[in-house]
Amino acid sequence: MSHTLPPRIAPPVRILMGPGPSDIHPSILSAMAAPTVGHLDSAFLKVMDESQSMLRQVFRTQNELTLAVSGTGSAGMEACVVNLIEPGDRMLVCVNGVFGGRMADVAARAGAVVTKLERGFGEVFTPDEIAKAVKETSPKVVGIVHAETSTGAWQPSLDEIANIVHDAGALSLVDCVTSLAGVPVEVDKWQFDAVYSGTQKCLGCPPGLAPVTFSPRAVEAIDKRKTKVASWYLDMTLVRSYWGEERAYHHTAPINMNYALHEALRLVLEEGLENRHKRHMRNHLALKAGLKAMGIDYSVAEGQQLPMLNSVMIPAGVDDVAVRKQLLNQFGIEIGGGLGPVKGKTWRIGLMGHTSRESNVLLFLAALERCLIDQRVKLRPGAGVAAANQMYAKI
Numbered sequence: 355m356s357h358t359l360p361p362r363i364a365p366p367v368r369i370l371m372g373p374g375p376s377d378i379h380p381s382i383l384s385a386m387a388a389p390t391v392g393h394l395d396s397a398f399l400k401v402m403d404e405s406q407s408m409l410r411q412v413f414r415t416q417n418e419l420t421l422a423v424s425g426t427g428s429a430g431m432e433a434c435v436v437n438l439i440e441p442g443d444r445m446l447v448c449v450n451g452v453f454g455g456r457m458a459d460v461a462a463r464a465g466a467v468v469t470k471l472e473r474g475f476g477e478v479f480t481p482d483e484i485a486k487a488v489k490e491t492s493p494k495v496v497g498i499v500h501a502e503t504s505t506g507a508w509q510p511s512l513d514e515i516a517n518i519v520h521d522a523g524a525l526s527l528v529d530c531v532t533s534l535a536g537v538p539v540e541v542d543k544w545q546f547d548a549v550y551s552g553t554q555k556c557l558g559c560p561p562g563l564a565p566v567t568f569s570p571r572a573v574e575a576i577d578k579r580k581t582k583v584a585s586w587y588l589d590m591t592l593v594r595s596y597w598g599e600e601r602a603y604h605h606t607a608p609i610n611m612n613y614a615l616h617e618a619l620r621l622v623l624e625e626g627l628e629n630r631h632k633r634h635m636r637n638h639l640a641l642k643a644g645l646k647a648m649g650i651d652y653s654v655a656e657g658q659q660l661p662m663l664n665s666v667m668i669p670a671g672v673d674d675v676a677v678r679k680q681l682l683n684q685f686g687i688e689i690g691g692g693l694g695p696v697k698g699k700t701w702r703i704g705l706m707g708h709t710s711r712e713s714n715v716l717l718f719l720a721a722l723e724r725c726l727i728d729q730r731v732k733l734r735p736g737a738g739v740a741a742a743n744q745m746y747a748k749i
């Protein structure tokens with residue numbers, strides 16, 4: 355049988371304005387093309403050390419156990435859960451979207467006795483309701499999502515929530531996959547015990563690694579375990595020997611992905627965390643002004659809207675899939691559709707990392723106007739772009 359070889363791949367250049375991955379800075383792509391070396395080569399060990407130190411700066415922590423798990427954000431989630439949970443341990447998980455739901459599933463698979471504190475999609479939790487649930491369930495671990503990418507909701511008061519968790523003698527586990535490097539994340543100041551993120555959101559790197567950090571309290575809990583960590587691959591007691599001074603082989607690190615993360619972290623710190631947060635907020639406010647002028651509302655309450663993930667209501671009578679297809683095929687712009695109960699009702703417009711730029715906001719508003727006109731929506735011509743430009747002039 356003869357097989358014809360497929361041609362070399364030639365992926366199109368897209369503008370990634372969905373829920374992630376986001377656009378990649380060219381210097382990150384070129385870092386990935388550097389020569390692969392061995393996972394114990396001194397050149398690679400230097401990359402690991404420097405990345406670890408930069409990760410601590412980005413997480414705003416002194417935590418010794420800070421590293422990049424080989425795997426996407428979900429591997430980070432799983433790493434945090436399986437290292438803190440032993441079979442039979444109680445875990446309270448706050449669920450107001452897909453990713454809180456996933457955390458509850460991961461915890462149950464790890465053998466936790468899970469209690470879900472549930473809120474509607476797009477809503478957030480109050481410290482009081484968490485305090486009540488903590489009192490009722492006496493958990494070992496409380497898990498919560500900072501930035502629910504499935505709904506666009508920004509969980510406030512995490513410092514207060516972590517305090518409540520600590521006062522009850524429990525550990526706080528926080529999903530910062532979408533929030534890290536887009537909005538403030540203060541691991542030490544806010545007293546988080548286990549935190550995970552992902553590379554493909556506001557860090558602006560391709561998907562493939564999951565930065566994690568564990569507080570000394572979390573490390574103590576890991577060291578006091580009576581049972582082995584359920585996952586060999588994600589066992590921090592083994593992985594830390596590779597990232598620490600011992601340099602004991604554990605698994606073959608994805609070398610070139612780690613080059614990418616190193617460059618992404620360098621870019622974050624070169625820009626400065628505060629400047630980066632301001633950039634994300636500025637582009638969000640301009641997009642929001644533009645959408646408002648086009649009659650498009652957010653699906654999340656004012657004050658709880660994530661700047662890097664804009665979840666908006668699809669105007670009545672507009673075909674969700676047709677618009678997303680047109681944006682992609684005619685303008686090269688990818689946005690996300692709604693998930694779960696809001697499928698077909700919302701769009702998720704990402705402005706994460708390198709995607710969060712004026713040029714993308716203005717192009718998107720102009721392109722969306724064209725799609726909505728094709729959907730026979732009555733619009734004031736140019737209103738979206740004009741409102742965004744007015745906002746840019748103000749902020």
Ligand code: PLP
Nearest residue numbers: 426427428453501503531532552
């Ligand atoms: N948590 C949140 C808040 C996310 O947005 C995502 C991915 O979108 C994940 C976890 C899972 O990350 P990944 O898809 O990289 O495994």
